[in-house]
Amino acid sequence: MARLAGRLAYDGTLYCGFQRQRAGLASVQVTVENALSQVTSEIISLMGAGRTDTGVHASGQVIAFDATWKHSTEELLKAINIHLPSDIALQSLMEVAASFHPRFDALSRTYLYRLYISPTRDPLRERYVWHRQLPLNLEAMQEAIQLLRGEHDFATFGKPPKGENTVRVMTTAQIEAMGDELHVTLTANAFLKRMVRSIVGTLVEVGRGKMNVAEFAAAFRLADRKKAGTSAPPHGLTLTHVVYNDYRF
Amino acid sequence: MARLAGRLAYDGTLYCGFQRQRAGLASVQVTVENALSQVTSEIISLMGAGRTDTGVHASGQVIAFDATWKHSTEELLKAINIHLPSDIALQSLMEVAASFHPRFDALSRTYLYRLYISPTRDPLRERYVWHRQLPLNLEAMQEAIQLLRGEHDFATFGKPPKGENTVRVMTTAQIEAMGDELHVTLTANAFLKRMVRSIVGTLVEVGRGKMNVAEFAAAFRLADRKKAGTSAPPHGLTLTHVVYNDYRF
Numbered sequence: 001m002a003r004l005a006g007r008l009a010y011d012g013t014l015y016c017g018f019q020r021q022r023a024g025l026a027s028v029q030v031t032v033e034n035a036l037s038q039v040t041s042e043i044i045s046l047m048g049a050g051r052t053d054t055g056v057h058a059s060g061q062v063i064a065f066d067a068t069w070k071h072s073t074e075e076l077l078k079a080i081n082i083h084l085p086s087d088i089a090l091q092s093l094m095e096v097a098a099s100f101h102p103r104f105d106a107l108s109r110t111y112l113y114r115l116y117i118s119p120t121r122d123p124l125r126e127r128y129v130w131h132r133q134l135p136l137n138l139e140a141m142q143e144a145i146q147l148l149r150g151e152h153d154f155a156t157f158g159k160p161p162k163g164e165n166t167v168r169v170m171t172t173a174q175i176e177a178m179g180d181e182l183h184v185t186l187t188a189n190a191f192l193k194r195m196v197r198s199i200v201g202t203l204v205e206v207g208r209g210k211m212n213v214a215e216f217a218a219a220f221r222l223a224d225r226k227k228a229g230t231s232a233p234p235h236g237l238t239l240t241h242v243v244y245n246d247y248r249f
Numbered sequence: 250m251a252r253l254a255g256r257l258a259y260d261g262t263l264y265c266g267f268q269r270q271r272a273g274l275a276s277v278q279v280t281v282e283n284a285l286s287q288v289t290s291e292i293i294s295l296m297g298a299g300r301t302d303t304g305v306h307a308s309g310q311v312i313a314f315d316a317t318w319k320h321s322t323e324e325l326l327k328a329i330n331i332h333l334p335s336d337i338a339l340q341s342l343m344e345v346a347a348s349f350h351p352r353f354d355a356l357s358r359t360y361l362y363r364l365y366i367s368p369t370r371d372p373l374r375e376r377y378v379w380h381r382q383l384p385l386n387l388e389a390m391q392e393a394i395q396l397l398r399g400e401h402d403f404a405t406f407g408k409p410p411k412g413e414n415t416v417r418v419m420t421t422a423q424i425e426a427m428g429d430e431l432h433v434t435l436t437a438n439a440f441l442k443r444m445v446r447s448i449v450g451t452l453v454e455v456g457r458g459k460m461n462v463a464e465f466a467a468a469f470r471l472a473d474r475k476k477a478g479t480s481a482p483p484h485g486l487t488l489t490h491v492v493y494n495d496y497r498f
Contacts, residue, residue, distance in 0.1 A: 011372045089369050091369040092369075120340040122340075
C-alpha cells in the first residue's frame with residue numbers, strides 16, 4: 001500500500017463540483033474513485049486540495065489516494081486516464097509520504113477567473129469565460145483588487161468551513177487585460193466558500209460603476225456577507241495551482 | 250427585403266456540420282434558419298461561405314440571408330443571438346448588395362488546425378485540439394507543408410464538389426509551435442472536401458517519421474487520393490477567416 005498523489009484537470013461543466021454530493025450530477029471525486037477502483041480492483045477513497053463548486057474547472061487540482069500497485073506509477077497513470085471520461089484527466093502521479101494530505105498540507109491555492117468582454121458571445125470560449133457585453137473600468141477594478149492583498153478578514157466574500165474563522169492571507173490579487181479578456185488571479189493560503197466568485201462579482205460592480213472603490217473598501221472592511229455584490233457564475237472559474245513544501249505536481 | 254450578411258461562430262461538437270443533412274444531428278444551417286425565422290416571422294434560407302464537416306468549428310464563417318426588417322441591423326443582431334443556442338453566435342451583421350453570395354464571392358478561406366502535444370490529455374482543450382502523446386518532428390513538417398504553397402492539383406488530399414476540378418491556389422501553408430500546441434494554418438481560394446484534415450493527417454505521419462518529406466512530396470505530386478495519410482479528426486479544425494473584395498465581416 002502506497003500513498004500516491006498527482007495533478008488533476010477537469011472541465012467542470014457536467015459535474016456537481018469536486019466533492020461527492022447526495023443526488024443529481026456526478027461529482028469529480030466519485031468519477032475518479034470509480035476509475036481508480038476499476039484499475040486497482042480496490043475500493044479507493046480520494047482526497048482533494050480544493051472543493052471546487054458545481055461547474056468550476058481545474059487545471060491544477062491536486063489529489064491523493066492509497067492503493068496497492070505492483071507496477072510503475074507511469075503505468076498506473078496511463079491506466080487511470082484510459083478509465084476516465086474525456087472531461088477529466090490525471091496529468092501527473094508520484095508516490096508521496098504516507099502522511100501527505102493535499103488539502104491540509106497545501107500552502108496556497110491559485111484561482112483564475114476569465115471575463116470575456118465583447119458585444120457578442122464567443123461559442124468557442126463560452127464554457128470557460130463569463131461574457132460581459134459592456135466594457136468595464138479596468139483601472140477602478142485594479143485599485144479595488146489590490147485592497148485584498150495581505151492578511152484580512154474576508155467574511156464579506158464567503159462563509160468559512162465549520163469551526164474555522166474568516167481570516168485568510170492573500171498573496172496575489174490582480175486583474176489584467178489579455179486581449180479581449182480580463183483575467184483575475186487570486187492566490188491565498190485558503191479560500192472561503194464561493195470567495196473567488198463573490199470577489200469577482202463585486203469587482204465587476206466596481207467595473208460597471210455600480211459601486212466605487214471607496215464603497216468596495218467599506219464593504220470589505222465591514223466583514224459582512226450582505227455587503228458583497230452578486231457572485232460571478234461558476235463557469236468562468238478555474239483552480240490553476242496548489243503549492244506544497246515538499247512536492248511539485 | 251434586404252440581403253444581410255455577417256460573421257458566424259460556432260462550437261461544432263454537437264452538429265452534423267454547417268449544411269443541412271437528411272437525419273441525425275442538427276446542422277448549424279437549420280439551427281440558424283430557425284432562429285432567424287423566429288425573429289423575423291419569415292421563412293429564411295441561409296447561405297454560408299464554407300460547408301464545415303461534422304464536428305468542425307468556426308470562428309469566422311460568413312453567412313447571408315434575405316429578410317424584411319424594419320429596425321436597425323444592431324437590433325436584429327441582438328434578437329438573433331437571443332434565439333441562438335449557446336454554441337452558436339452571430340458576431341456581426343450588415344446589409345450587403347442583393348447579389349452578394351458568401352460562397353461564390355469569397356476570395357479565400359483560412360482554416361486553423363490545433364495539435365496538442367503532451368503525454369496526458371487536457372480536458373479544458375479537448376473539444377478544440379487533436380491530442381498527440383508523442384513529440385512530432387516540427388522541422389520535417391515545416392519542410393513538407395511549404396510544398397503546398399502555390400497553384401497545385403490537390404487531388405491527393407480531397408475530392409472536388411461535383412463538376413469542379415482539383416486545382417486550388419494555396420496562399421498560406423504554415424505550421425508553428427505555440428507553447429505545447431502546433432498550429433497548422435492554411436489559406437486557399439477554396440478547399441476540396443476534407444482537404445485540411447487530410448493534409449494535417451498526412452503531415453502528422455511526416456512528424457512521426459512514418460513518412461519522410463520526399464515521400465510526402467511524391468504523394469502530393471501523384472494527385473492520387475489513395476496516397477494520403479489517415480485524415481485528422483474534425484474537432485481540431487476551425488474555419489477562422491473568409492475574405493471578400495467588398496466587405497469585411
